[in-house]
Amino acid sequence: MFLIANKFSNKFLVNIFFSLVFINYLTFFLIKEKTFFVFFGFFIIINFVLILLKNYNKNKLLILILLALCLISLSSPVSDWDGRSIWLFNAKIIFFEDSLNNFFSYSPYYSHPDYPIFLPVLSATMAKLIGTWNEVLPKFSHLILTIPPIILLTQNLNKKSSLFIFIVLILFVYEKRIINGEVDVLLSLYSISLIKLLSEITSKNPKYKNFYTDLILILFHFCFLTLFKMEGLALIFCIFFSFLIIYFKENKILSKKLLLIFIFSYMPILIWLLYAKNTGAAGGGIEISSAQKMMSGGQRFFENIINFKFILYLIGKIMINKQMIISLIIFVFIFSKYIKYNDGSKLIIENALLEKNMLLCYMSIISYTLIMITIMIMSEGSPFNIQIQYWQAMTASDRYFLPIHSMLLLCAMNLIESKKS
Amino acid sequence: MKNKNVPYKLLYYLFVVIIILELILIAHRSTFSINNLFNFTKESTGLEQGIKNKKIYTIISLINKNRISEFNLSNELYKSKYNQAKIHTKMFQRVVEASYPSKLNEKSKIIFTSNKSLYSKCKKIDQEENIYVFNCK
Incomplete structure (x- = not known):
């Protein structure tokens, strides 16, 4: 197996992995049967093992950490609310129901049955492999999906310190969220992997050997981000439009190609949303989507934004948590090394801070932060929340901002990698 | 060179120790149980x-x-x-x-x-x- 793994490049293996996961989802969505789950599930696991084996020699420490996380994931039940009550519960319904047509027949609204079922389908696939449902194996699907972006992000790291920062991100920022069946870590990893891929593809000659491999990878990143969770729609919007602003002038042909891919990647999620709305409404399940209900069409935004006590509380919750503090300390520490004062107290900013890949990170951070703050202001007090003051801000601020923490640390890694030793 | 390598190696091993401690913490917070690992293919584990x-x-x-x-x-x-x-x-x-x-x-x-x-x-x-x-x- 080790020899087989070494025959292929990482990007090729990752593309095969993404194709299997996506075809598995499409097959279930189109045929509405689960007979293919075992077939695809088997090859997804094989591919996952091949990716780990291929990278073992190059990056022993990271692969050992990932293996340890696999062991912990397979030894612990799903216990946190989002994982248990949304993602794994929807997966359980898919596992037990005969076809997708019955998916909406029994869903208490708190489980958000109109959320994309891309991840629940993969979790149900894992359960189908063993032929029974339990609280351990289905959530392993989330950890499996984290491996490709981790490999893509670390395969070309040349400095040990940037690898250490990445390990800090995995273990100290994501912590148990990487194994507990939540989706926010997946959103974070795929968003920074997408930023890296977009920066890479523009820095090379358009006729380079793996151009189309990279394009397919970007397509899968777009699709997966939209299919993981609703926030993914905002995330790829922020990243891609930041990309267009920075790169369009110099890379018009490539930008147009990517724009087509971007538009195409919205198709699967739009099809799902239409399907959920029609089937749900017909079955009396979902007359109004969870996202609409949470946002209240912007009505609550104006009520909440003039509540300064709430705004201060929200900003406090976003800024003062372990994940944000770790990310900011590392980012500011590395960032400050590139700013100097000369004798006349004149500020000198090194070019590395203003490279295009860095600008893409900064713009994505700013735009996504603004969108997420707006969404959080809108959704505070929604009927989905427990009626406790500032429930949404209290419980979700650190989780919703995981992509921002990840982008801050990606900036730090980019800066370290840009330094010539 | 030797002087530079010693603190780097020390830092590396210290980092590895911290990683192990963090993994133990993650396992603890995830209600880790070795029995689940042996039974992860069984119903209702x-x-x-x-x-x-x-x-x-x-x-x-x-x-x-x-x-x-x-x-x-x-x-x-x-x-x-x-x-x-x-x-x-x-x-x-x-x-x-x-x-x-x-x-x-x-x-x-x-x-x-x-x-x-x-x-x-x-x-x-x-x-x-x-x-x-x-x-x-």
Whole structure:
């Protein structure tokens, strides 16, 4: 197996992995049967093992950490609310129901049955492999999906310190969220992997050997981000439009190609949303989507934004948590090394801070932060929340901002990698 | 060169120790149990640790033991310190999720209760600890 793994490049293996996961989802969505789950599930696991084996020699420490996380994931039940009550519960319904047509027949609204079922389908696939449902194996699907972006992000790291920062991100920022069946870590990893891929593809000659491999990878990143969770729609919007602003002038042909891919990647999620709305409404399940209900069409935004006590509380919750503090300390520490004062107290900013890949990170951070703050202001007090003051801000601020923490640390890694030793 | 290598190696080993400690912490916070690893292919593995509530686990056990397809929960089971709607209570959500494919149906005559005096006219089907199952047909 080790020899087989070494025959292929990482990007090729990752593309095969993404194709299997996506075809598995499409097959279930189109045929509405689960007979293919075992077939695809088997090859997804094989591919996952091949990716780990291929990278073992190059990056022993990271692969050992990932293996340890696999062991912990397979030894612990799903216990946190989002994982248990949304993602794994929807997966359980898919596992037990005969076809997708019955998916909406029994869903208490708190489980958000109109959320994309891309991840629940993969979790149900894992359960189908063993032929029974339990609280351990289905959530392993989330950890499996984290491996490709981790490999893509670390395969070309040349400095040990940037690898250490990445390990800090995995273990100290994501912590148990990487194994507990939540989706926010997946959103974070795929968003920074997408930023890296977009920066890479523009820095090379358009006729380079793996151009189309990279394009397919970007397509899968777009699709997966939209299919993981609703926030993914905002995330790829922020990243891609930041990309267009920075790169369009110099890379018009490539930008147009990517724009087509971007538009195409919205198709699967739009099809799902239409399907959920029609089937749900017909079955009396979902007359109004969870996202609409949470946002209240912007009505609550104006009520909440003039509540300064709430705004201060929200900003406090976003800024003062372990994940944000770790990310900011590392980012500011590395960032400050590139700013100097000369004798006349004149500020000198090194070019590395203003490279295009860095600008893409900064713009994505700013735009996504603004969108997420707006969404959080809108959704505070929604009927989905427990009626406790500032429930949404209290419980979700650190989780919703995981992509921002990840982008801050990606900036730090980019800066370290840009330094010539 | 030697002087530079010594602190780097020291830092590296210190980092590895911190990584191991963090992995132990993650395992602890995820309710790690080696038994789950040996049984991860078996049905309902991890259910009891995942639910973390004895009363709810007893209800699930009774549903599975008696192969009940539809049931209802008595109102006194939905106690909540936050005084929230019953759909937001841990009892409602955990029972709905863990008992599936059995379904909670408010019209069902099979009722789970912790207060047997409320259903003295119904036929008792089963009991475990202080949870009773009644058939009120």
